[in-house]
Amino acid sequence: MSFTNFLETEILDHVFAGSAYTAPSTLYMALYTAAPGETGGGTEVSGTGYVRQTVAFTTAGNTTSNNAAVEFPTAGASWGTVTHVGVFDASSSGNLMAYAALTTSKTIDSGDVFRVPNGDLDITLD
Numbered sequence: 838m839s840f841t842n843f844l845e846t847e848i849l850d851h852v853f854a855g856s857a858y859t860a861p862s863t864l865y866m867a868l869y870t871a872a873p874g875e876t877g878g879g880t881e882v883s884g885t886g887y888v889r890q891t892v893a894f895t896t897a898g899n900t901t902s903n904n905a906a907v908e909f910p911t912a913g914a915s916w917g918t919v920t921h922v923g924v925f926d927a928s929s930s931g932n933l934m935a936y937a938a939l940t941t942s943k944t945i946d947s948g949d950v951f952r953v954p955n956g957d958l959d960i961t962l963d
Contacts, residue, residue: 838924838937838960842875861926864934865889866907866958868951869921873936879921884945885913889928892958903958909951916945922958935960 840848851858867889873879888910895904923936945951 838935840935841877841933843932844934864892864894865925865928866892866953867923867925868909868916868919869923870917870919872921872938873923873933877933879923882916882919884916886910887912887916889925892924894960899963900959900961902956903953904955906955907953907958912945912947912949914947918942918944919951
Protein backbone atom coordinates (compact mmCIF):
# COMPACT_ATOMS: atom_id res chain seq x y z
CA MET A 838 0.00 0.00 0.00
CA SER A 839 1.09 3.55 -0.64
CA PHE A 840 0.80 6.36 1.88
CA THR A 841 -1.15 9.44 0.83
CA ASN A 842 0.31 12.94 0.95
CA PHE A 843 -1.77 13.52 4.11
CA LEU A 844 -0.08 10.70 6.06
CA GLU A 845 3.38 11.41 4.64
CA THR A 846 3.14 15.03 5.83
CA GLU A 847 1.87 13.98 9.28
CA ILE A 848 4.77 11.54 9.72
CA LEU A 849 7.42 14.00 8.51
CA ASP A 850 6.04 16.77 10.75
CA HIS A 851 5.94 14.42 13.73
CA VAL A 852 9.39 12.89 13.32
CA PHE A 853 11.42 15.80 11.96
CA ALA A 854 9.57 18.96 13.05
CA GLY A 855 8.38 17.83 16.48
CA SER A 856 4.70 18.38 15.69
CA ALA A 857 2.46 16.11 17.69
CA TYR A 858 0.49 13.53 15.72
CA THR A 859 -2.17 11.47 17.42
CA ALA A 860 -2.89 8.26 15.60
CA PRO A 861 -6.58 7.51 15.10
CA SER A 862 -8.00 5.09 17.66
CA THR A 863 -9.93 3.25 14.93
CA LEU A 864 -9.05 2.69 11.28
CA TYR A 865 -11.55 1.95 8.51
CA MET A 866 -11.16 0.03 5.26
CA ALA A 867 -12.86 1.41 2.16
CA LEU A 868 -13.49 -0.15 -1.25
CA TYR A 869 -13.00 1.65 -4.56
CA THR A 870 -14.21 1.17 -8.13
CA ALA A 871 -11.76 3.80 -9.45
CA ALA A 872 -8.24 4.36 -8.14
CA PRO A 873 -7.53 6.88 -5.40
CA GLY A 874 -4.14 8.56 -5.40
CA GLU A 875 -1.66 10.55 -3.32
CA THR A 876 -4.24 13.30 -2.72
CA GLY A 877 -7.27 11.01 -2.26
CA GLY A 878 -9.93 10.99 -4.94
CA GLY A 879 -10.99 7.83 -6.69
CA THR A 880 -14.53 6.47 -6.54
CA GLU A 881 -15.50 4.84 -3.27
CA VAL A 882 -18.23 2.20 -3.42
CA SER A 883 -21.65 3.61 -2.54
CA GLY A 884 -24.08 0.76 -3.21
CA THR A 885 -26.89 -0.45 -0.97
CA GLY A 886 -25.49 -1.92 2.25
CA TYR A 887 -21.97 -0.54 1.80
CA VAL A 888 -20.20 0.97 4.80
CA ARG A 889 -16.51 1.20 5.62
CA GLN A 890 -15.35 -1.55 7.95
CA THR A 891 -13.02 -1.31 10.93
CA VAL A 892 -9.58 -2.77 10.45
CA ALA A 893 -6.81 -3.33 12.99
CA PHE A 894 -3.16 -4.07 12.32
CA THR A 895 -0.23 -5.91 13.86
CA THR A 896 3.29 -4.80 12.98
CA ALA A 897 6.35 -7.00 12.57
CA GLY A 898 9.55 -5.52 11.19
CA ASN A 899 8.74 -3.05 8.42
CA THR A 900 5.30 -4.51 7.61
CA THR A 901 1.93 -4.12 9.27
CA SER A 902 -0.93 -6.48 8.36
CA ASN A 903 -4.60 -6.76 9.28
CA ASN A 904 -4.84 -8.94 12.40
CA ALA A 905 -8.38 -10.20 11.72
CA ALA A 906 -10.52 -10.80 8.67
CA VAL A 907 -12.34 -7.72 7.35
CA GLU A 908 -15.82 -8.57 6.09
CA PHE A 909 -18.18 -6.10 4.44
CA PRO A 910 -21.98 -6.47 4.71
CA THR A 911 -23.88 -8.39 2.06
CA ALA A 912 -24.34 -6.16 -0.98
CA GLY A 913 -27.97 -5.13 -1.35
CA ALA A 914 -27.36 -4.15 -4.97
CA SER A 915 -24.44 -4.21 -7.38
CA TRP A 916 -21.42 -2.35 -6.03
CA GLY A 917 -19.57 -2.58 -9.34
CA THR A 918 -16.04 -3.85 -9.80
CA VAL A 919 -13.83 -3.22 -6.79
CA THR A 920 -10.31 -2.39 -7.98
CA HIS A 921 -8.68 -0.70 -4.96
CA VAL A 922 -8.84 -0.49 -1.17
CA GLY A 923 -8.00 2.34 1.18
CA VAL A 924 -7.49 2.91 4.89
CA PHE A 925 -9.20 5.94 6.46
CA ASP A 926 -9.13 7.61 9.86
CA ALA A 927 -12.94 7.93 9.97
CA SER A 928 -16.03 5.87 9.16
CA SER A 929 -17.19 8.55 6.71
CA SER A 930 -15.33 11.48 5.17
CA GLY A 931 -12.04 11.71 7.08
CA ASN A 932 -8.55 11.35 5.65
CA LEU A 933 -7.41 8.61 3.30
CA MET A 934 -4.14 7.40 4.79
CA ALA A 935 -3.05 4.54 2.54
CA TYR A 936 -4.33 2.85 -0.61
CA ALA A 937 -3.53 -0.01 -3.00
CA ALA A 938 -4.80 -1.82 -6.06
CA LEU A 939 -6.22 -5.28 -5.54
CA THR A 940 -4.17 -8.10 -7.02
CA THR A 941 -7.36 -9.18 -8.78
CA SER A 942 -10.41 -6.93 -9.24
CA LYS A 943 -13.66 -8.31 -7.84
CA THR A 944 -17.17 -7.62 -9.18
CA ILE A 945 -19.63 -7.35 -6.31
CA ASP A 946 -23.24 -8.12 -7.24
CA SER A 947 -26.35 -8.15 -5.05
CA GLY A 948 -25.97 -10.87 -2.42
CA ASP A 949 -22.15 -10.95 -2.57
CA VAL A 950 -19.83 -10.37 0.40
CA PHE A 951 -16.37 -8.79 0.04
CA ARG A 952 -13.89 -10.26 2.53
CA VAL A 953 -10.19 -9.73 3.22
CA PRO A 954 -8.67 -12.67 5.12
CA ASN A 955 -6.51 -12.14 8.20
CA GLY A 956 -3.01 -11.03 7.17
CA ASP A 957 -3.85 -10.22 3.54
CA LEU A 958 -3.85 -6.41 3.85
CA ASP A 959 -0.17 -5.42 4.12
CA ILE A 960 1.44 -2.01 4.47
CA THR A 961 5.22 -2.01 4.11
CA LEU A 962 7.81 0.72 4.63
CA ASP A 963 11.21 0.26 3.06
